[in-house]
Amino acid sequence: MRDDIVVDSSKIVSLENYNFSGLDASLIGAIKSVIDYYQLPLTTSWIYGMTGYAFLHVLDEEMVKPNIGPPEPEIFKLIRNLGIDINGFHDYAEGEDFKNLQAVAWEKAKLAIRSKQPVFAKNIDIRNQTSVVYAYSDIGYYTKSWHTGYEHSEDVIPWKALGLGLCPCINCVNSRKESKFVTPTGGLISLHWAKPIEAVDELKAFKEALEFVIHLNEEGIYKWEGKAYFVGQKAYERWLTAIENNAINKYYFSLFIEILNEGRHHAAKFLAEIKEKFAFIDKQLIDDGITTYSAITSRYKMLNEMYPYEEPPVIELNEKERCITIVKELMDLENKALNTLNEIYACLK
Numbered sequence: 001m002r003d004d005i006v007v008d009s010s011k012i013v014s015l016e017n018y019n020f021s022g023l024d025a026s027l028i029g030a031i032k033s034v035i036d037y038y039q040l041p042l043t044t045s046w047i048y049g050m051t052g053y054a055f056l057h058v059l060d061e062e063m064v065k066p067n068i069g070p071p072e073p074e075i076f077k078l079i080r081n082l083g084i085d086i087n088g089f090h091d092y093a094e095g096e097d098f099k100n101l102q103a104v105a106w107e108k109a110k111l112a113i114r115s116k117q118p119v120f121a122k123n124i125d126i127r128n129q130t131s132v133v134y135a136y137s138d139i140g141y142y143t144k145s146w147h148t149g150y151e152h153s154e155d156v157i158p159w160k161a162l163g164l165g166l167c168p169c170i171n172c173v174n175s176r177k178e179s180k181f182v183t184p185t186g187g188l189i190s191l192h193w194a195k196p197i198e199a200v201d202e203l204k205a206f207k208e209a210l211e212f213v214i215h216l217n218e219e220g221i222y223k224w225e226g227k228a229y230f231v232g233q234k235a236y237e238r239w240l241t242a243i244e245n246n247a248i249n250k251y252y253f254s255l256f257i258e259i260l261n262e263g264r265h266h267a268a269k270f271l272a273e274i275k276e277k278f279a280f281i282d283k284q285l286i287d288d289g290i291t292t293y294s295a296i297t298s299r300y301k302m303l304n305e306m307y308p309y310e311e312p313p314v315i316e317l318n319e320k321e322r323c324i325t326i327v328k329e330l331m332d333l334e335n336k337a338l339n340t341l342n343e344i345y346a347c348l349k
Helices: 026-037 044-050 072-080 095-114 170-178 202-219 233-244 250-277 283-306 320-348
Strands: 058-060 084-094 119-122 130-136 140-144 186-196 221-224 227-231
Touching: 026 044, 026 072, 026 084, 026 119, 026 130, 044 072, 044 202, 044 250, 058 233, 072 084, 072 202, 084 095, 095 119, 095 130, 095 186, 202 221, 202 227, 202 320, 227 233, 233 320, 250 283, 283 320
Parallel strands: none
Antiparallel strands: 058 227, 084 186, 119 130, 119 186, 130 140, 221 227
């Protein structure tokens, strides 16, 4: 515990058996944590597939937000189909509005935890990552995240720090000091809580997930909260242009690769589950999808080996020509995979 913050442990209110799942796609990881907390018998692949996340590649304009993913409200809508109702905040604010939103979120989080409902939040500790909030005290939140286990990682996060990405672990604290980090006066307040509800028919859930994936890919580029996002082929094209012009940051590129590798791995596993559940769907179509997503995964594994996550961050991208070749192969494979998803969707009409 840091010397300047002392918490009476008897005043900490916490949830038992609510743990960080450790997925690279941290929003899906938080949802998996919620599902495990409620002891719902759903695999990680099923969650990935039924949210459409397994099949999507979403890229922000600056290519620096690996965990941006598709719009959260759309993901939460699809999660309802699996039997989880998620409510909360996902709003940008500045100045006094930001402070007021922090205060409202704080009260809602405390109420949820007292009601034995799991809470998760983005930018509560690690920037652009979603962490689980398993407890609170009079001072603030306690989280579990990718930094859990580091010195001071389990220290309390003052409630006025929500949305600022001020991880208490020793590495992040030192990094902020070295970079002379200036605490912003606004940002994204993204905090949610969840409760179980009745799930819908699995076939209906699958159909809606495919509709979401197909629609987003057809759009190619969409606007959300004033920002442009690139999907599927458009995302790969933007990558290629950036790589060719030496305008891509290797550190963020490596994080995108980890998430996409994980997602495509679960895409293949999800389709294998679909094959077992829905016998009326052409098995050859499903097998084609599994084969293609397995091939995509193998390419991402190559990229992952070429560009592993490193601390301190490495900016420059090496082996550029080989990287371009693999990304072009990925574009072709992803296009083939999307065509297969369209054919599978046609079987559901």
